Amino acid sequence: MAQHTNKRATTQSVTANRLIDGEVVYLTASGEWSDWLKDAAVADGKEACAALLDQAAPAVAAQHIVDPYLFEVSVEDGVIIPASVREKIRMAGPTIRLDLGKQAVSA
Amino acid sequence: MYRYDEFDTQLVSERVAQFTGQVARRLAGEITEDQFKPLRLMNGVYLQLHAYMLRVAVPYGTLSGKQMHMLAHIARTYDKGYGHFTTRQNIQYNWPALKDIPAILKDLASVEMHAIQTSGNCIRNVTSDQYAGAAAGEIDDPRIWSEIIRQWSTFHPEFTYLPRKFKIAVAGMHEDRAAIRFHDIGIEIVPGKDGKPAFDIYVGGGQGRTPMIAPQIGTAIPADDLITYLEATLRVYNMNGRRDNLYKSRIKILVHAIGADEMRRQVEEEFTRVKEKGALALPDAEIARIRAYFMPPAYETLDDNSPALDKAMADNKAFANWVKTNVSAHKQAGYAIANISLKPVGGVAGDASADQMDVIADLATAYSFDEMRITHEQNITFAHVKKDDLFALWQKLDEVGLGTSNLALITDHIVCPGLDYCALANARSIPISQQIAERFADLDRQHNIGELKIKISGCINACGHHHVGHIGILGVDKKGTEFYQISLGGSADEKASVGDIVGPAFTEEEIVDAIENIVETYLATRQADERFIDTYRRIGKEPFKEKLYATH
Amino acid sequence: MPLIKNGAFEDDKWVAVDDDSDLPADKPVILSLARWQAERETLVGRNAPVAVKLQSSEAPDALQADLDRLAMIALDFPAFKDGRGYSYARVLREHFGFEGEIRATGEVLRDQWLAMTRCGVDAFIVADNVTLEAFNEAVNELSLVYQPTGDGRKTVMQLRHGN
Numbered sequence: 118m119a120q121h122t123n124k125r126a127t128t129q130s131v132t133a134n135r136l137i138d139g140e141v142v143y144l145t146a147s148g149e150w151s152d153w154l155k156d157a158a159v160a161d162g163k164e165a166c167a168a169l170l171d172q173a174a175p176a177v178a179a180q181h182i183v184d185p186y187l188f189e190v191s192v193e194d195g196v197i198i199p200a201s202v203r204e205k206i207r208m209a210g211p212t213i214r215l216d217l218g219k220q221a222v223s224a
Numbered sequence: 225m226y227r228y229d230e231f232d233t234q235l236v237s238e239r240v241a242q243f244t245g246q247v248a249r250r251l252a253g254e255i256t257e258d259q260f261k262p263l264r265l266m267n268g269v270y271l272q273l274h275a276y277m278l279r280v281a282v283p284y285g286t287l288s289g290k291q292m293h294m295l296a297h298i299a300r301t302y303d304k305g306y307g308h309f310t311t312r313q314n315i316q317y318n319w320p321a322l323k324d325i326p327a328i329l330k331d332l333a334s335v336e337m338h339a340i341q342t343s344g345n346c347i348r349n350v351t352s353d354q355y356a357g358a359a360a361g362e363i364d365d366p367r368i369w370s371e372i373i374r375q376w377s378t379f380h381p382e383f384t385y386l387p388r389k390f391k392i393a394v395a396g397m398h399e400d401r402a403a404i405r406f407h408d409i410g411i412e413i414v415p416g417k418d419g420k421p422a423f424d425i426y427v428g429g430g431q432g433r434t435p436m437i438a439p440q441i442g443t444a445i446p447a448d449d450l451i452t453y454l455e456a457t458l459r460v461y462n463m464n465g466r467r468d469n470l471y472k473s474r475i476k477i478l479v480h481a482i483g484a485d486e487m488r489r490q491v492e493e494e495f496t497r498v499k500e501k502g503a504l505a506l507p508d509a510e511i512a513r514i515r516a517y518f519m520p521p522a523y524e525t526l527d528d529n530s531p532a533l534d535k536a537m538a539d540n541k542a543f544a545n546w547v548k549t550n551v552s553a554h555k556q557a558g559y560a561i562a563n564i565s566l567k568p569v570g571g572v573a574g575d576a577s578a579d580q581m582d583v584i585a586d587l588a589t590a591y592s593f594d595e596m597r598i599t600h601e602q603n604i605t606f607a608h609v610k611k612d613d614l615f616a617l618w619q620k621l622d623e624v625g626l627g628t629s630n631l632a633l634i635t636d637h638i639v640c641p642g643l644d645y646c647a648l649a650n651a652r653s654i655p656i657s658q659q660i661a662e663r664f665a666d667l668d669r670q671h672n673i674g675e676l677k678i679k680i681s682g683c684i685n686a687c688g689h690h691h692v693g694h695i696g697i698l699g700v701d702k703k704g705t706e707f708y709q710i711s712l713g714g715s716a717d718e719k720a721s722v723g724d725i726v727g728p729a730f731t732e733e734e735i736v737d738a739i740e741n742i743v744e745t746y747l748a749t750r751q752a753d754e755r756f757i758d759t760y761r762r763i764g765k766e767p768f769k770e771k772l773y774a775t776h
Numbered sequence: 777m778p779l780i781k782n783g784a785f786e787d788d789k790w791v792a793v794d795d796d797s798d799l800p801a802d803k804p805v806i807l808s809l810a811r812w813q814a815e816r817e818t819l820v821g822r823n824a825p826v827a828v829k830l831q832s833s834e835a836p837d838a839l840q841a842d843l844d845r846l847a848m849i850a851l852d853f854p855a856f857k858d859g860r861g862y863s864y865a866r867v868l869r870e871h872f873g874f875e876g877e878i879r880a881t882g883e884v885l886r887d888q889w890l891a892m893t894r895c896g897v898d899a900f901i902v903a904d905n906v907t908l909e910a911f912n913e914a915v916n917e918l919s920l921v922y923q924p925t926g927d928g929r930k931t932v933m934q935l936r937h938g939n
Contacts, residue, residue, distance in 0.1 A: 137251065138321035139276035180253045183271065201704060203643060206652075207273050211644040213572055213654045217304055217319075218274055231932040235920050242917045246887065255885075262857060263887055345857065375922045375932070381891035382866055382925070385859025462863045463835055497871050503924040509937045 123200065126189035129166045130157040130197065131173050132204070133185035141207055141219070142182060148172055150182060152219065154197050154208045159190060225286050225595055226371050226517045228336045235379070236333045239340060243267045244326040251323070266346060266384070268339030269325060272647050278317045278325060279342040280332060284352035284370040284394070285313030285598040292585035292596065294335040299578040302328050306577045309566060311638060311689055312391065313351045313598040314342055318645055340378060345386045347377035347458070351393045353401045354597040357518060358607040360555035363413040364421040365518045366396035369450065372506065372514060376451050383458050387465035387473040390458070391430075403600060403716035405429045405438045406692060408475045409457060411450075420447045427457060427487060428479030431686035435722040436476045439484035441491060447511065449495075452504040456494035460487070521593040521608055526558025530611035545667060546618050546629040560611050562592070564604040564621060565628040565636060569665045573639040573657050574602035576626075583624045591617045601638055601677075603631065634676040634743070635661040638689050642682030642699060643706070649682035651699025651706035656680055656735055663736050664743075673743055676756040679714070692716035694757045695742060696723040697735070708735045712742070712768055713760045724765045727773055738772055745771045780911055781877065781899040788901075790827060790848065806850055809834050816842065829881065832860045836868050843874045851897070853882035862895045869896035869926040890915045894925050 131144035142150040143157035151157065160169040166187050173185035189200035199205045210218020228236070243263070250260040268279040280295070287295075295315055299307045302324050303317045310316055320328060332338055341348055350370040357365045373392060377383070383390070393407040404410025406429040416422025422444040429438030445453050461475045479487045498504060537544040552561040564584065567573045576584070584604060588596040591613050592606035599605055609617060621627040630636045637660070640646065642653030657680050664670055679693030683700075690696030696711040707729035714723030730738045743756075745768050750759045760768075779788040792806045799805055804825040807815075812828045819826055827848035828839060839846065849868060851861035861880065868874040879899035880892050889900060893915050902911070924931050930939070 134271055134275075136257075137323050139271060139274075139319075141274060177257075178253075180251055183257045202652075202701075202706060203273070203649075206643055210274060211654075212652060213644055213658065229936065231920055231935060235918060235922075235932075238918050238920075245917075259856070259885055259887075345859075378922055379918060380923055381894035381921075382862045383859070384891050385857050385862065385888075387859075459863050459866075463860055467832075467858055467860075501870065507933070507937060510933050513936070 123189050126187070126200065127163065127166070128159060128161050128190055128192070129169070129187040130154070130159050130190050131169050131185055131187055132157075132207070133173060133176070133182035136180055136183050144169065144173055144185070148175075150176060154190075154199070157190075157197055159192060159197060160187075225288060225367075226283070226514065232375075233333075233336070236336075236338050236340070239267075239338065239379070240326065240329045240333050243329060247322060247326055262344055262385075264322075265344035266341055267325075267329070268342035269320075269322070270343060272318065272641075272645055273643075274645065275319045276322055276325075277645070278320045278328065278339060279310070280315045280317070280337060280339050281342050281349045282314050282337075282598050283374050284350055284356070284367045285354055285600075286367060287588075287596050287598065288335075289585040289589035289594045289596075291335045291337055292581050292588065294331060294337065296578040296581035296585065298328055298331060299581065306575055307581065308572075308641065309574045309576065309598050309602050309604070311600050311602065311640075311687065312349050313354075313600055314349055315598070316641075318641075343389075345388050345390075346384050347380065347386075347390045347392065349391075350374050350377070351391070351402055351407075351600055353395055353397075354599040354605040355401060355552065355561055355607060356396055356597070357520065358554050358556075358559075358561050359397065359399070360553065361399070362396040362555075363415055364396055365515075366394040366402070366411075366413060368511070368515050368518050369411065369413065369421075369423075370394045371517070372451065372511070373454065376454070376504075380458075383462060386458075386462055387467050388470075388475075390461075390475070392454075398718055400716075400718040400720075401599075403689075403692065405718075405720040406431055406435070406689075406716055407438065409454065410438050414444055416444060416446055422446055423450055423453075425453060425457075427491070428476040428484075429720075430474050430476040431689060431691045432474070433471055433684050433686075434476065434480075435686070435691040436480060437720045437722065438476070439479065439487075441479075441484060441488045448506040448508075449499065451506055452499050453491070453495055455504055456498050457491050459494055459498075460490045464490075520556070521595075523556050523559065523608070524610070526610065526612075528557040528611075530558065530614075533611045533614055536615035540615070542622075542627075542629070543615055543618050545671070546627060547614065548671070549629050549633060550631045551614060554608065556608070558611055560609050560614060562606040562609045562614060562617060563599075563631045564606065564626050565630050566603050566626070567630060567636045567661070568625050568628045569635055569661045570658065571625070572654055573637050580624050580626060583620065584626065587617060587620055601636070603636070629667060630670060632675045632677060633670045634664045634673050634678060635670060636677070637661070638677075638679040638693070640681050640683075640688035642680075642688075646682060646687075648685055649699070650684075650701035651682050651708070653680045653682035653688055653697075653699055656697060656699070656708060656732070659736050660739055663740065673747070674755050676743070676746075678739070689716065690714070691722050692720075693723060694760070695739065700729055702729065706732055708732070708738075710735075710738060710742070710772070712765055713757065715757060726765055726769050741771045742768055777901050777904060778906065779879075779899060780902055780906070780908070783908070783912060783915075785908065786899075792829070804847065806848070809838060812842075813838070816845075820845075827877075827879075830861075830864060832858045835860075836864045836872070839868075840872050843868075843872055843876070846874075846876055848877040848879060848899075849874065850879045850881050853880060853884055853888075856883040856885050856888055861897075862891060865892065865896040866925060886910065886914050890917055894921065894927050894929075896926050 410426035425442030426438035643649035681688035692714040709729040711723030825847035829850035
């Protein structure tokens with residue numbers, strides 16, 4: 118949801134929810150949607166970020182995903198890390214039930 | 225409790241078919257998400273942080289054993305083995321797939337349940353007093369009127385696209401366990417003419433960004449005029465509520481803007497027009513038909529004294545503690561009202577596993593005439609338990625982690641799902657609840673502190689009712705970090721009050737100590753039998769503020 | 777965009793005229809409320825019907841005195857979430873007894889037709905690909921009603937008690 122995005126962010130990825138089951142997904146460089154943040158494309162700079170978000174449009178039109186938006190990330194040692202608490206939780210699952218959500222799926 | 229007749233059943237099944245069609249059209253791309261969203265909301269389907277969320281309606285919180293078993297089945301089959309009971313007496317599932325929702329609705333329909341109008345800008349689940357039909361001093365069973373309102377409001381063609389959501393609550397007596405003064409419409413049953421009930425109508429209460437206590441608009445409205453009055457009120461709102469600003473579109477804003485007197489005048493004007501037609505007058509036959517579903521259960525004739533209960537309490541301290549906090553007096557000799565706390569220390573407030581739901585269902589069947597109530601404080605009430613049976617009931621509850629003796633004590637919190645689940649949240653709320661509960665876990669200490677209602681919200685929408693907490697906690701986001709703001713002195717009952725913010729917010733590391741400081745201040749200043757809220761009302765916020773910020 | 781009236785396609789003869797244009801002679805015209813209020817006297821005796829289109833912020837009370845002069849009232853739904861028109865339709869039908877056409881315009885989608893019909897709307901401007909079959913299916917999706925409206929359908933309560 119765009120309400121929590123940092124408007125001044127320059128390094129961003131695109132996320133959405135899958136229409137059919139609501140699963141959190143991330144836009145990859147090849148234009149596909151992965152369940153895992155590690156597969157996400159990362160864009161730098163306002164133009165690249167806008168272009169990345171545009172790439173989400175076909176999946177919306179194809180009823181694959183809903184509500185795509187940009188969110189701030191940093192990349193440290195090749196690992197993509199969300200900047201906000203919200204996206205960290207969204208990436209992993211509820212902090213009070215470590216047995217639920219993506220965090221519970223063995224690699 | 226109410227049972228569907230063939231008409232209710234047919235409507236619910238047609239609704240399931242209608243929504244199944246809407247889901248199919250969405251998946252086929254015939255309608256966009258923007259067009260689909262209000263439709264799915266009107267069927268209780270949200271999109272949250274991790275997944276969809278389905279909110280199932282539990283009309284005025286009342287469930288049979290069979291229905292609770294079905295809720296367990298749904299948790300197990302379509303979700304992740306648990307459900308969450310809410311401040312509107314409903315249940316939420318956090319992980320259903322959209323494609324499974326038609327099947328879930330079909331399962332629900334098979335036990336006379338649904339998810340109709342549990343979201344969206346329409347009239348929502350009508351909530352009521354969990355002690356309905358059991359508490360002494362009740363003027364009339366509020367569930368009778370809640371059911372009448374439920375049917376009138378279901379698929380109401382005129383009120384499907386209101387400026388905003390609309391919540392109605394009904395209390396059956398002046399003692400208010402349904403928080404009626406914080407609802408869009410709150411109804412208090414009062415004695416009317418000729419032994420019939422009448423209604424005092426409060427309009428324009430609410431929490432959220434702008435908490436307001438509803439002023440009284442209608443006085444002693446006769447029973448057969450109830451629906452006419454509600455229709456008039458909703459029409460005034462639908463035509464005049466603001467639609468330009470999401471945060472100013474509840475009826476409370478309208479009432480505040482034009483004033484209670486003007487609101488009353490407009491409602492009465494419309495009421496007169498609607499009443500002339502007479503189409504909404506409630507026939508005695510229909511009132512009697514619904515009343516018949518809420519007759520007292522087949523009580524045994526018993527002594528009010530239960531030696532078995534007394535002995536069990538003397539022999540078992542843990543049980544005695546439970547009776548002290550969780551059991552309330554019943555109007556029928558030999559019976560009691562038993563409350564099941566869904567707030568075990570270390571658990572998630574308001575959650576129950578599918579296995580626990582199955583146990584609760586069987587226990588309700590065995591010990592409370594096959595009926596239970598979800599409370600707006602996220603616990604469960606068995607309204608009609610024989611005193612002789614309390615010990616056996618408690619033992620079975622205790623076996624599955626449902627025997628916590630903390631009703632209305634400092635570890636019995638109302639908590640919203642917060643940032644762990646909710647797309648609207650700014651901060652996590654559940655971990656704060658858990659940390660506070662852990663700090664105050666000692667039962668002797670809890671009993672010494674006495675009644676102290678903590679209510680925690682993860683954002684300004686106040687789904688955790690923080691405005692009406694004796695201690696309210698609001699999670700906020702300050703530059704990307706979660707902070708917690710404290711308010712004191714709120715109350716949701718007939719002595720309605722909105723809590724006072726005490727000062728700057730606390731970090732997650734500081735908040736539990738802050739609660740300690742508040743409790744210490746209370747314990748140091750309380751007089752006689754004062755509960756926390758009584759002391760607060762006597763001494764005000766300054767002593768608490770001083771203690772909280774002395775070294776802050 | 778086709779017009780469905782009383783469940784059938786109809787040629788739409790009405791001409792919407794903005795506030796500044798001349799009125800086409802002999803044609804049924806739809807005017808804004810403001811224009812109607814400004815020109816109502818000069819429109820007496822016009823030899824073609826007149827209709828008024830109400831914006832969602834314009835309650836029908838403004839037309840109460842003129843209903844016998846209006847063949848049609850159009851209710852605009854600027855966004856389908858703006859539900860004021862549902863009340864306006866009921867007020868027109870049930871309080872004021874208006875018997876002319878009530879037409880829904882604006883963002884009027886399949887999933888609103890049933891409720892609008894129940895409130896007294898009898899004409900819909902629909903999207904080009906809408907079939908009568910789809911329309912009838914939509915307005916018949918719920919075969920029972922709990923609440924009485926001016927549509928005269930028997931409510932569940934009436935069916936229960938044999939009224």
